Amino acid sequence: MKKISIIAAILLPLLPATVRLAEARPVTDDMGIVQQDDAKMKWFEDAKFGMFLHWGIYSVPAKGEWFMENKKMSPAEYAKFATDQGDGVYFDAKDFNPAEWAKIAKDSGIKYMCLTSRHHDGFALFDSKHPNAFTSVQTIHRDLYAEYVKACRAEGLRVGLYFSPIDWRYPGYYDVTGTNCVPNKWHYQTNPAHKENARVMKEEVYEQVRTLFRNYGPFDYFFWDGAWLGQQGTDRDGAFFWEPGKYRDPANAWPVGKEYSDQDETGRDLGLMGIVRKYSPDIVCNRRSGWIGDIKDEEGGKLVTGPVRSDYWEKCLNLNKPSWGYNDRQNLMTYDEIVRYLVDVVMRNGNMLLNFGPDRHGKIPESHAALTRRVGAWLAKVGDSIYGTRGGPWNPVDGQYGFTCKPGKYFVHLLPDYAGTEFTTPVIPGKVTGCRDLFTGEELAHTVAADGSLHITGLNRTAHPADTVVMITTQDAAK
Numbered sequence: 001m002k003k004i005s006i007i008a009a010i011l012l013p014l015l016p017a018t019v020r021l022a023e024a025r026p027v028t029d030d031m032g033i034v035q036q037d038d039a040k041m042k043w044f045e046d047a048k049f050g051m052f053l054h055w056g057i058y059s060v061p062a063k064g065e066w067f068m069e070n071k072k073m074s075p076a077e078y079a080k081f082a083t084d085q086g087d088g089v090y091f092d093a094k095d096f097n098p099a100e101w102a103k104i105a106k107d108s109g110i111k112y113m114c115l116t117s118r119h120h121d122g123f124a125l126f127d128s129k130h131p132n133a134f135t136s137v138q139t140i141h142r143d144l145y146a147e148y149v150k151a152c153r154a155e156g157l158r159v160g161l162y163f164s165p166i167d168w169r170y171p172g173y174y175d176v177t178g179t180n181c182v183p184n185k186w187h188y189q190t191n192p193a194h195k196e197n198a199r200v201m202k203e204e205v206y207e208q209v210r211t212l213f214r215n216y217g218p219f220d221y222f223f224w225d226g227a228w229l230g231q232q233g234t235d236r237d238g239a240f241f242w243e244p245g246k247y248r249d250p251a252n253a254w255p256v257g258k259e260y261s262d263q264d265e266t267g268r269d270l271g272l273m274g275i276v277r278k279y280s281p282d283i284v285c286n287r288r289s290g291w292i293g294d295i296k297d298e299e300g301g302k303l304v305t306g307p308v309r310s311d312y313w314e315k316c317l318n319l320n321k322p323s324w325g326y327n328d329r330q331n332l333m334t335y336d337e338i339v340r341y342l343v344d345v346v347m348r349n350g351n352m353l354l355n356f357g358p359d360r361h362g363k364i365p366e367s368h369a370a371l372t373r374r375v376g377a378w379l380a381k382v383g384d385s386i387y388g389t390r391g392g393p394w395n396p397v398d399g400q401y402g403f404t405c406k407p408g409k410y411f412v413h414l415l416p417d418y419a420g421t422e423f424t425t426p427v428i429p430g431k432v433t434g435c436r437d438l439f440t441g442e443e444l445a446h447t448v449a450a451d452g453s454l455h456i457t458g459l460n461r462t463a464h465p466a467d468t469v470v471m472i473t474t475q476d477a478a479k
């Protein structure tokens with residue numbers, strides 16, 4: 001049974017009719033692969049906070065990961081960022097020490113990491129043997145991805161993978177049928193040869209996904225990005241081409257050669273998610289492959305509002321707002337903003353995947369690390385109200401407050417816009433045995449009303465204004 005429905009079964013009769021609880025989560029296993037089972041999702045739901053990392057040769061021009069497209073650069077011109085052109089300014093990764101990244105993550109209270117293995121420019125940080133592959137092994141003789149995976153594991157962090165099927169190096173990406181080229185920055189025109197070009201692009205994706213899962217896995221988490229075609233429509237619209245499901249269709253018009261394919265135990269050719277789940281059956285995967293996945297992603301800095309959500313979900317956003325990839329323009333989230341987003345997400349049953357953009361040397365800027373380490377220091381005190389909790393059981397009030405809970409514990413999160421030093425909770429199920437400020441550790445004066453709601457007074461709103469966390473324990477709390 002779903003955790004949320006257990007909580008619902010216990011609490012529902014006790015709650016006022018006005019308090020709506022999240023419904024049970026949907027199970028959308030319509031294509032033969034078990035997913036969204038709670039046991040598999042538990043670590044993810046408990047973890048709450050992940051580190052996203054966009055790192056590639058776009059860190060050289062330092063204007064974000066869409067640089068190649070924004071500047072309409074030819075693949076040959078763009079590729080120069082990968083090697084020394086005589087001025088020493090290239091993707092040298094000389095300070096890349098993934099153990100340091102993992103340490104920043106741990107100090108920041110982050111539980112899983114997710115590094116781009118290749119972005120839309122097609123540059124891979126791993127060792128791919130496809131003839132068209134463009135990799136760090138070729139340019140700087142380093143398998144950066146192997147180093148990253150090893151470091152995450154050594155630090156006991158969950159290991160996540162990001163992969164983009166989009167590849168701007170192939171004109172066929174904009175014209176997969178060879179009959180209908182969509183508008184693009186490079187002014188490629190419709191050309192029958194594009195169909196074969198697109199097929200080779202697909203083959204490279206199959207070889208690379210297979211390589212990552214065979215040689216670097218198992219992975220805990222997967223962020224697919226951009227299975228759309230020609231940057232038009234949806235990921236689902238591109239599914240006829242990529243074949244992101246469990247199996248491929250032998251009659252598909254863009255066949256993948258045997259040497260780049262993977263099969264199930266009966267010899268049947270696997271589609272992209274078929275390969276993923278063959279090697280990492282328990283992986284938690286987003287829904288951007290063009291096929292079903294486990295979690296819904298919400299991208300960008302829009303404020304998180306509304307009731308507790310019933311679906312598995314994750315908010316990804318940028319610590320340095322201008323772009324995902326390294327940018328010499330610095331406009332960092334503030335400490336209060338990071339806390340606000342994290343709490344807003346967790347109160348609504350989600351996770352936050354906070355993005356870092358290391359520079360061309362592989363360094364996470366000091367100022368970025370210092371900021372999230374502060375968040376980690378706060379989490380070291382109030383982590384009980386975040387990790388392993390579920391949102392609710394009562395719906396939050398946007399911008400004011402919300403709740404998290406775990407057996408026998410209820411946490412009230414008061415945001416800066418909530419005014420005052422008193423708070424009245426909804427009806428607390430069970431006998432209240434304690435009430436304190438989790439950050440300061442101070443006991444809080446409270447009275448229990450006849451209906452079982454708790455009136456708390458003397459709240460300290462200045463010790464940590466970004467979020468005042470009150471922990472209410474009941475006799476059901478684990479000893």
Ligand code: GLC
Pocket residue numbers: 054065066225226299316324
């Ligand atoms: C978008 C962007 C991409 C970024 C991603 C992160 O799809 O194209 O640059 O990697 O979002 O969610």
